[in-house]
Amino acid sequence: QVQLVESGGGVVQPGGSLRLSCAASDFTFRDFAMHWVRQAPGKGLEWMAVIRNDGSRKYYGDSVKGRFTISRDNSRNTLYLHMDTLRVEDTAVYYCARDTGDPRWYFDVWGRGTLVTVSS
Amino acid sequence: ELVLTQSPATLSLSPGERATLSCRASQSVASYIAWYQQKPGQAPRLLIYDASNRATGIPARFSGGGSATDFTLTISSLEPEDFAVYYCQQRSNWITFGQGTRLDIK
Secondary structure, three states, X not given: OOEEEEEOOEEEOOOOOEEEEEEEEOOOHHHOOEEEEEEOOOOOEEEEEEEOOOOOOEEXXXXXXXXXXXXXXXXXXXXXXXXXXXXXXHOEXXXXXXXXXXXXXXXXXXXXXXXXXXXO | OOOEEEEOOEEEEOOOOOEEEEEEEOOOXXXXXXXXXXXXXXXXXXXXXXXXXXXXXXXXXXXXXXXXXXXXXXXXXXXXXXXXXXXXXXOOOOOEEOOOEEEEEO
16 A cells, blocks of 8 residues: 655754655655655644655755755655754654645655654 | 634534534635644544545545635534544645644543
8 A cells, every 4th residue: 555654763962963764655656746744742743845756846944944955766765854953843753745746735645754852 | 924723722522513623824825725634643644635625535524615714624423533633734835734623522
């Protein structure tokens, strides 16, 4: 069945870096834009970034612009999020999500998320 | 930033009752609103997109309406599995989410 599985979360110190991965299966990955969305503990949803199906365009939310980089490898059906200069307030569950198009800016398939904890 | 305000914050109802959730935008978003359901420990699930279109596999008891700045999600007759947190999301001006409405069993 259509599935997204995130990995790479963990505990990192403030100022550190981390790379998240999202493995896609059972759909044609290269046909869809992909997003990262996060959720701080007990809080709501915050959109992070989007990348078009061919990787040609990338857009970021204001809170992560200049610190996070979204990328993809269509040959490996994998989405990435490279996070630099991490802050305590970046602590959250990070979800990858499939766009309903390229992009249409809605999310119809989500992974189960990976927890990133930024703490000294 | 375009702000979405959901009300009420918490709604307590019984199975079989009708639920009406509200989402108000700080400026017009045309019909570019989606609704998601999230249960504890799970990822969100797309229910409605473009204000009134049900996503694939979503039961007919879920319906969406509204335009411009005022939107509603209606659940016509609550089932036990419908008690969850609901978020609205706009795509008119980048992407923002509302803060959520928690639907509790009364």
